[in-house]
Amino acid sequence: MKYDVVVIGSGMSGLVAAAKAVSRKRNTLIITKGQGMLPLTSGCIDLWGYQLDNPKVFAANPFEEIRKLVLRNPKHPYAKVLDVLPESVDFLKKILQASGYFLIGNIYENRKVLTALGTERITALIPPSMVVKEPEKIRTIIAVGFKNYLDFFPEMFLDNLKNTSLPKGVKVPLTIDLGIPEALRSNHLSYLLERKEVLDRVADEINGTLTASGLKTGNYDESVLVVFPAVLGRDFDIYNKITKTLAVQVIEVPGLPPSIPGQRLNKALISYLRKKGAEFYHNSEVTGYTIENGRISSVAVKDSSNNTRQIEAESFILATGSFMGGGLLAKKDSLCEPVFKLPVVEYKQQDHEACFLTIEGMPFLNAGLEVDGELRPLKGVNNLYAVGSILAHSNYAAEKSGLGVALSTGYKAASLA
Amino acid sequence: MNITKQQMDALNNCLKCSICVDSCPVTRVDPRFPGPKQLGVDRLRIAQETGEQPNPAVNYCSNCKTCETVCPSGVLVGTLNQLTKGDLPRKGLGLREIIFSNNSILGKLMHIWPQAGNLITALPPVRKIMEKTVGIAAQAPMPAYSKTTLRKSLKGYQPVFTQTPKEVLYFPGCFTQYNKPEVGMALVKILAKLNYKVIIPEFKCCGQPSISNARLKDTRRFAEANLRILKQYLKPGMALLFSCPSCLLTFKEEYKNILGMEEYTEFSSAMLDAGEFLLKHEKQLAGLISASGKNILKLAYHEPCHLRASGLGTPGLSLLKQFGLDITPLEAGCCGLSGSYGLKTEKHGIAEEIGMNLKKAIAASNYREVVTECGMCSVQIKHLTKLPTSHPLELLAMMLKE
CATH class of the missing domain: 3.40.50 (Rossmann fold)
Incomplete structure (x- = not known):
C-alpha cells in the first residue's frame, strides 16, 4: 500500500503536519511509537515568551519578537517558517474549531494565564476555559479544591495570587469532599465531574458558599471568580454548564500532568484527522529506509514483535521530537537521530549547571537537526522533511516556543510534501 | 517473578512522564486502581530492592495494553502488571479464574447443545446463582454460543481450486471456534478465491484469558502445546493467520515477554493478522x-x-x-x-x-x-x-x- 505522506511521530508537529496533509487531500499515514507529548501539555500554545533584549521580561507581542529573532539567529526554526507562521496558527484554530475545540488569542499578543500554583505564566493561545474575562471587575475569588486531590491546594493558590496582576479582593478557599477515600487523580476527577449528580453537588456547595458570603444575586455577577483546577471534563461541556449554573466568572487553571486540557487538544486534533481519513500505525517504530534516485521511497516499520514491513510514500515527515519523545538519542559521547541517522548539531555544556532551571535554558536542548529553507534535513534528498522539537537552534524551555515551532514547521512541511 | 534483564532495562527507561496514567481507561473511572505506572513500574523498582509484596489492586488492570501503546520509552507496563498479578497470593479455589482460563472446555461443553446452553445461561435466576457462587456479574453480557462450531461448519465445505492451491495455517481462536464460526468461514472462502487452502490444526487456546486471570501455568501449558503444533505444521514460507487480534498478540508477544519462551521468535515473521495477509494480495482481491x-x-x-x-x-x-x-x-x-x-x-x-x-x-x-x-x-x-x-x-x- 502506498501513501502520499507518511508522518513519523504524533506530537503537535506530527499531528499538525498530518492535518495539513489531509486538508490537501493527501492520503496520509501517521506512524507512532508511543503517544506524542501533546496530552501532557497545558492546553495553551506558546509562541515566544520573553523579550530578546531583556530575557527576564515577558514579551508583549510574540510575533514582533520572532521577527527580530530571525534577523539575529537565521538558523532558528522560526526563520524557516516566518512566511507561514500567521496562516499556520489560523489553520490550527480552524481545524480545532471543526472538532469543537477553541483557542483564544493571536500571534501579536501574549496573554497571562493563572497556574495551579497561583502564579502567572505567559502564553499566546489559550482555551476559553482559562480566560479571565473581566479581571478589573473581580472583587471575590473562590478557589475550589477537592479532598484527596493533591494537584491543587486552594489556600496556596490564593496566597500566591498576591504576586499577580489580579485585583486584591476577598479570597475564599473551598475544599469539596466527594467521598473518595483514595488519592484523586485529574483523570478520575474529570470523569466524576462529567456525571450530572457530581457536578450538581459541586455547584450546590459553591452556591452555598456564595450565599453565605452574601454574594448570590440571582443575576450574572462578574465580580466573582470561581477557580477550578483544570479538570472540567474532556470537552468544554462541563465548563459551560458550571459557568451557567453558578452565573459568575469561572476559570480552570492548568497544573501537573495528567493534563485534561492537553488531552482535549490532542483528542480534537486526532478526531479531525480520523474524520479526514488519516490512518495510524500505533506502537510501531520506523527503523530504516530505502533511498532511490535521491528520494526516500519507503521506510521499514517495526511492529511490536520486531517484524518489519516496508511502507512506501511520496513524502516523509520526521516529527519524532527531541530527547523526551525519542527523536534524539544521547549516547555517552555523542548524539544521534535513530531513524535516518541524520547528522545532529550538538551544543556542549558542563555537566552540572549552577541552576538547573536557569532562564537562559539548558544548552543541550538546542541540539538537533539542521534543515534548509524548506525544512529538509538531508542534502540532495527532496522528499524528507523534519519538523518540531527535533530541529536544532531552538530551546523550547527557555524561549517558550515549543508548540509554536511544532505547529508552524509541521504546517509548512506538509504544505510542501 | 522472573523478570529478565531486558525487561529490567526497559523498566529503567521509564521517564515518569505519566502518559500511561493519563491514558489508562481503568484509572479514569475507578480510583481503586492507582494506575499502571504506580503499580507496575514504580512498585517493581522498589520491590527489586526491598522485596515488597505486590499490591492486590493490580488485579484491576484489564491488560488492555493502552499503557504500552502510549509509552514513548518502550516500557512494557501492562506485561509487568500481568507478571505481578501472577505473583499475588491466591485466595480460595478461584473457580471463576479456572473457568475463564479454560474457556475452550466451556466451549466444548456448551456445544453439546448450544441453544439450550445459551437459554439457560440467559435466565435471570441462573445468572443470580452464577453471581453468588462464582462471581460472574448477573448483568454482564455473556457471549452467545453459535449453533455450530467452526470445525463442524468446515466439514460441509469443499472449496474448488482451479490450480494446485498454496497452503496457509490458520489459528481461529476460541471465539471463532465456538461463538462466531462465520468469521473463520469468511476467511476460508476469501482465501479459496485467492487459491489458498487453509489448514486448521487442533490448536489449544492462545492463553490470553489465562494471562489476565493470573493463571500463568495454564498459559504455559497452552503455549507449549501450540509450539509443538506449529513445529509440526508450519513449513518454511508458510504464513500463520489470525482473525482475533488478542490471539495474535499472545503468540507474537506474550509467550516471549510473559513466559520467556524465546522459541516463538523464530515464527514471529510468519504470524500475521488475516487482514494484513489480504492486504498483501490487495490487487488480486480487488478483482x-x-x-x-x-x-x-x-x-x-x-x-x-x-x-x-x-x-x-x-x-x-x-x-x-x-x-x-x-x-x-x-x-x-x-x-x-x-x-x-x-x-x-x-x-x-x-x-x-x-x-x-x-x-x-x-x-x-x-x-x-x-x-x-x-x-x-x-x-x-x-x-x-x-x-x-x-x-x-x-x-x-x-x-x-x-
Whole structure:
C-alpha cells in the first residue's frame, strides 16, 4: 500500500503536519511509537515568551519578537517558517474549531494565564476555559479544591495570587469532599465531574458558599471568580454548564500532568484527522529506509514483535521530537537521530549547571537537526522533511516556543510534501 | 517473578512522564486502581530492592495494553502488571479464574447443545446463582454460543481450486471456534478465491484469558502445546493467520515477554493478522470484489486495543475503505470488557463505565453497524448499543463475486 505522506511521530508537529496533509487531500499515514507529548501539555500554545533584549521580561507581542529573532539567529526554526507562521496558527484554530475545540488569542499578543500554583505564566493561545474575562471587575475569588486531590491546594493558590496582576479582593478557599477515600487523580476527577449528580453537588456547595458570603444575586455577577483546577471534563461541556449554573466568572487553571486540557487538544486534533481519513500505525517504530534516485521511497516499520514491513510514500515527515519523545538519542559521547541517522548539531555544556532551571535554558536542548529553507534535513534528498522539537537552534524551555515551532514547521512541511 | 534483564532495562527507561496514567481507561473511572505506572513500574523498582509484596489492586488492570501503546520509552507496563498479578497470593479455589482460563472446555461443553446452553445461561435466576457462587456479574453480557462450531461448519465445505492451491495455517481462536464460526468461514472462502487452502490444526487456546486471570501455568501449558503444533505444521514460507487480534498478540508477544519462551521468535515473521495477509494480495482481491457490496451503509469501525498494541496498523479498515465502504473509525478508546475482565462481579461496573465513551461515540452519528476484529469487543458493543457487529472478514466475504 502506498501513501502520499507518511508522518513519523504524533506530537503537535506530527499531528499538525498530518492535518495539513489531509486538508490537501493527501492520503496520509501517521506512524507512532508511543503517544506524542501533546496530552501532557497545558492546553495553551506558546509562541515566544520573553523579550530578546531583556530575557527576564515577558514579551508583549510574540510575533514582533520572532521577527527580530530571525534577523539575529537565521538558523532558528522560526526563520524557516516566518512566511507561514500567521496562516499556520489560523489553520490550527480552524481545524480545532471543526472538532469543537477553541483557542483564544493571536500571534501579536501574549496573554497571562493563572497556574495551579497561583502564579502567572505567559502564553499566546489559550482555551476559553482559562480566560479571565473581566479581571478589573473581580472583587471575590473562590478557589475550589477537592479532598484527596493533591494537584491543587486552594489556600496556596490564593496566597500566591498576591504576586499577580489580579485585583486584591476577598479570597475564599473551598475544599469539596466527594467521598473518595483514595488519592484523586485529574483523570478520575474529570470523569466524576462529567456525571450530572457530581457536578450538581459541586455547584450546590459553591452556591452555598456564595450565599453565605452574601454574594448570590440571582443575576450574572462578574465580580466573582470561581477557580477550578483544570479538570472540567474532556470537552468544554462541563465548563459551560458550571459557568451557567453558578452565573459568575469561572476559570480552570492548568497544573501537573495528567493534563485534561492537553488531552482535549490532542483528542480534537486526532478526531479531525480520523474524520479526514488519516490512518495510524500505533506502537510501531520506523527503523530504516530505502533511498532511490535521491528520494526516500519507503521506510521499514517495526511492529511490536520486531517484524518489519516496508511502507512506501511520496513524502516523509520526521516529527519524532527531541530527547523526551525519542527523536534524539544521547549516547555517552555523542548524539544521534535513530531513524535516518541524520547528522545532529550538538551544543556542549558542563555537566552540572549552577541552576538547573536557569532562564537562559539548558544548552543541550538546542541540539538537533539542521534543515534548509524548506525544512529538509538531508542534502540532495527532496522528499524528507523534519519538523518540531527535533530541529536544532531552538530551546523550547527557555524561549517558550515549543508548540509554536511544532505547529508552524509541521504546517509548512506538509504544505510542501 | 522472573523478570529478565531486558525487561529490567526497559523498566529503567521509564521517564515518569505519566502518559500511561493519563491514558489508562481503568484509572479514569475507578480510583481503586492507582494506575499502571504506580503499580507496575514504580512498585517493581522498589520491590527489586526491598522485596515488597505486590499490591492486590493490580488485579484491576484489564491488560488492555493502552499503557504500552502510549509509552514513548518502550516500557512494557501492562506485561509487568500481568507478571505481578501472577505473583499475588491466591485466595480460595478461584473457580471463576479456572473457568475463564479454560474457556475452550466451556466451549466444548456448551456445544453439546448450544441453544439450550445459551437459554439457560440467559435466565435471570441462573445468572443470580452464577453471581453468588462464582462471581460472574448477573448483568454482564455473556457471549452467545453459535449453533455450530467452526470445525463442524468446515466439514460441509469443499472449496474448488482451479490450480494446485498454496497452503496457509490458520489459528481461529476460541471465539471463532465456538461463538462466531462465520468469521473463520469468511476467511476460508476469501482465501479459496485467492487459491489458498487453509489448514486448521487442533490448536489449544492462545492463553490470553489465562494471562489476565493470573493463571500463568495454564498459559504455559497452552503455549507449549501450540509450539509443538506449529513445529509440526508450519513449513518454511508458510504464513500463520489470525482473525482475533488478542490471539495474535499472545503468540507474537506474550509467550516471549510473559513466559520467556524465546522459541516463538523464530515464527514471529510468519504470524500475521488475516487482514494484513489480504492486504498483501490487495490487487488480486480487488478483482474478486463486486461493487454491489458497496450498498452496506454507514459503518463505524472500532479498533481493538490489542490490535493497536500489535503495531501493524488497521489492515481490515484499510481494506474496507479501499473497496469503497463508508466506514469511520470511532477513536473512542477501549470498549471496557477486556475479555473476561468485565464479566466479573467486582469489575462489571468498571467495564460499563469505560464503555460509555464508545456508546456515546456510536450514538453521536447514525451508524447502522459496527465493525471490529475482536470478538469480545463486539459482545460489549452489541450489549451497549444493540447494533449489529461484524468482523472485516465477514464484510469482505459478503462482497465477493459469486
